[in-house]
Amino acid sequence: MSDVAGSDDHRAVVAANEAFYGAFEAGDMDAMRSVWTHTDRAVCTHPGSPMLRGWTAVERSWQLLLGAPLRPTFILTDVEVDVVGDAAFVTLVENMVVPNGSGVGTAINWFVRDDDRWLMVGHVGAPITREVIG
Amino acid sequence: MSDVAGSDDHRAVVAANEAFYGAFEAGDMDAMRSVWTHTDRAVCTHPGSPMLRGWTAVERSWQLLLGAPLRPTFILTDVEVDVVGDAAFVTLVENMVVPNGSGVGTAINWFVRDDDRWLMVGHVGAPITREVIG
Numbered sequence: 358m359s360d361v362a363g364s365d366d367h368r369a370v371v372a373a374n375e376a377f378y379g380a381f382e383a384g385d386m387d388a389m390r391s392v393w394t395h396t397d398r399a400v401c402t403h404p405g406s407p408m409l410r411g412w413t414a415v416e417r418s419w420q421l422l423l424g425a426p427l428r429p430t431f432i433l434t435d436v437e438v439d440v441v442g443d444a445a446f447v448t449l450v451e452n453m454v455v456p457n458g459s460g461v462g463t464a465i466n467w468f469v470r471d472d473d474r475w476l477m478v479g480h481v482g483a484p485i486t487r488e489v490i491g
Numbered sequence: 492m493s494d495v496a497g498s499d500d501h502r503a504v505v506a507a508n509e510a511f512y513g514a515f516e517a518g519d520m521d522a523m524r525s526v527w528t529h530t531d532r533a534v535c536t537h538p539g540s541p542m543l544r545g546w547t548a549v550e551r552s553w554q555l556l557l558g559a560p561l562r563p564t565f566i567l568t569d570v571e572v573d574v575v576g577d578a579a580f581v582t583l584v585e586n587m588v589v590p591n592g593s594g595v596g597t598a599i600n601w602f603v604r605d606d607d608r609w610l611m612v613g614h615v616g617a618p619i620t621r622e623v624i625g
Binding site: 410441 | 532534536538539540541542544569571573575576577578580582584597599601603612613615616617618619620621622
């Protein structure tokens, strides 16, 4: 890794990533808006779904998901943060618990520094449907 | 986007991304090795599969996939490149054609500049299993 786990950048990216999942769990659309870049470069792929480009489409998808009656609780495992200058990649495993079941998937969240804030530019959630490669 | 479509960096990242799919289509393990960083920071999630960390695990997965008798041909659409200093994100739609069928998924490929080369640090392929979000 090019960053140091104890560095300010590393901590700030971890905090931005946690703010994303916190907003999701709380169904807090204002908090979700404050996590993301509000630009055309925003990219979001929800598990199993087509890719959404641009903040207008991404925001609409979060309004739909955060308005659902059953939101997941996340237990994040295997979290790795890779900071490269003004860009950062966070990869992790999302262990999701919902009242009617549970699931596991992987995610890549990427962030870009904007002045002194790290804004989410992309999120891809990928479902795990098998234990082996191929 | 923070980069300019006609810039040298943009072109170099597009070339690195095309080299990745070219190696996959050709089943050329040497070419695949030359695309990737050979470090612990390498991350790869094949569609539907768990996340692999580190070049040793990632390399093994490609040896398995490139050695398969039926490899896909890719038609890449909706390709966007976002260069942020020494990091670059490529998002796209993978339209895969194989002799016994076809499929569509999204991918995020990320690259980091190493001296004057752009090396792949991560690849996540996410299957599209439905047309709508939720």
